[in-house]
Amino acid sequence: MKGVSPMLTEPRPAKQQTGTQRKLLIVDDEEKVCHLLEQYFAHKGYTVRAVCGGDEAVALAEIFCPNVVLLDLLMPGMDGVETLKRLKALRPTPKVLMLSAVNHTEVIKGALSLGADFYICKPVNLAELERLVNLFSPPILP
Secondary structure: OOOEOOOOOOOOOOOOEEOOOOEEEEEOOOHHHHHHHHHHHHHOOOEEEEEOOHHHHHHHHHHHOOOEEEEOOOOOOOOHHHHHHHHHOOOOOOEEEEEEOOOOHHHHHHHHHOOOOEEEEOOOOHHHHHHHHHHHOOOEEO
16 A cells, blocks of 8 residues: 555554544645645545644644644654654544655654554555544544
8 A cells, every 4th residue: 555654554443433523633844735635634524724833733732632633754843753742642632643755664663652543654645545534533423
């Protein structure tokens, strides 16, 4: 499967939610990536917020309470690793899918050991990314 680390098995899906919106936070220092993903997932019914830095992501996650975070690894300022650590300390804890062009086994293992729920290598197919996001944030039950 292109774009997803071959060392990973099928991710564990999230439990079904009741009474809440499916919220997605996108964190990438490339504004074009943020905009593309924000538009795509908003069209798919997600409530989406996008920011370009780790500090902004942590601050927004505290009030937005996303179900899933798509998090870039390499960013100026607070990088993806430090952002991941801080996001995983939040309650409720969001599922964090790392989304990066870095495709090195040690980097992937490191991110997963720090609490990333999945690691996706760029470039990524949007339909495949949507499938993964849906696994971690299933549809809301009425």
